[in-house]
Amino acid sequence: xxxxxxxxxxxxxxxxxxxxxxxxxxxxxxxxxxxxxxxxxxxxxxxxxxxxxxxxxxxxxxxxxxxxxxxxxxxxxxxxxxxxxxxxxxxxxxxxxxx
Numbered sequence: 001x002x003x004x005x006x007x008x009x010x011x012x013x014x015x016x017x018x019x020x021x022x023x024x025x026x027x028x029x030x031x032x033x034x035x036x037x038x039x040x041x042x043x044x045x046x047x048x049x050x051x052x053x054x055x056x057x058x059x060x061x062x063x064x065x066x067x068x069x070x071x072x073x074x075x076x077x078x079x080x081x082x083x084x085x086x087x088x089x090x091x092x093x094x095x096x097x098x099x
Contacts, residue, residue: 040065055079063088 030039040051046068053061063074069091076084087095
């Protein structure tokens with residue numbers, strides 16, 4: 001479900017450093033795009049660390065990211081209410097938590 005999106009603009013939250021607005025920034029920020037937003041940590045211009053992707057259709061992913069993809073522990077919620085939790089590897093759920 002983690003989607004590639006065309007980013008429209010950046011809103012930098014107060015009191016957080018963004019070193020470079022050319023796309024290679026690091027720190028904490030919020031990106032809004034046509035069908036939702038990402039809020040969380042950035043490294044070298046990519047989602048990296050802990051964050052949330054939220055889509056206008058109600059779907060979301062909250063958890064760890066690496067190089068712009070879901071990677072590590074996270075939770076995906078589809079627009080229909082389906083929830084998948086577990087360990088992600090470069091955007092793919094590889095070990096689902098059954099609890």
